[in-house]
Amino acid sequence: xxxxxxxxxxxxxxxxxxxxxxxxxxxxxxxxxxxxxxxxxxxxxxxxxxxxxxxxxxxxxxxxxxxxxxxxxxxxxxxxxxxxxxxxxxxx
Numbered sequence: 118x119x120x121x122x123x124x125x126x127x128x129x130x131x132x133x134x135x136x137x138x139x140x141x142x143x144x145x146x147x148x149x150x151x152x153x154x155x156x157x158x159x160x161x162x163x164x165x166x167x168x169x170x171x172x173x174x175x176x177x178x179x180x181x182x183x184x185x186x187x188x189x190x191x192x193x194x195x196x197x198x199x200x201x202x203x204x205x206x207x208x209x
Contacts, residue, residue, distance in 0.1 A: 134152065
C-alpha cells in the first residue's frame with residue numbers, strides 16, 4: 118500500500134485519525150489504513166494512553182512508604198535553614 122507522506126508524518130506526530138482526515142480533507146478510513154500499514158496502534162488506544170500519562174495534579178489515596186506525608190515548601194525551607202544553622206554552629 119502506498120502511503121501519503123503527509124498522512125504518515127501526522128500519524129507519527131500522534132494525531133488522531135479524525136484530526137488527520139479533517140486537516141487533510143481525506144476519508145478517515147484512508148488514515149486508518151495508513152496507520153495499520155505503518156503498524157501503529159489504533160488512534161483511540163493512543164488517546165487513552167496519552168490521557169493516562171498526562172498529570173492531573175490530583176493525588177488520590179497517596180501514602181508515601183514511610184507513612185509521613187510530604188512537607189509543604191515553606192516547611193521544607195524552614196527545616197533546611199535550621200539544619201544549615203546547626204551545621205554552621207557545629208563547624209565553628
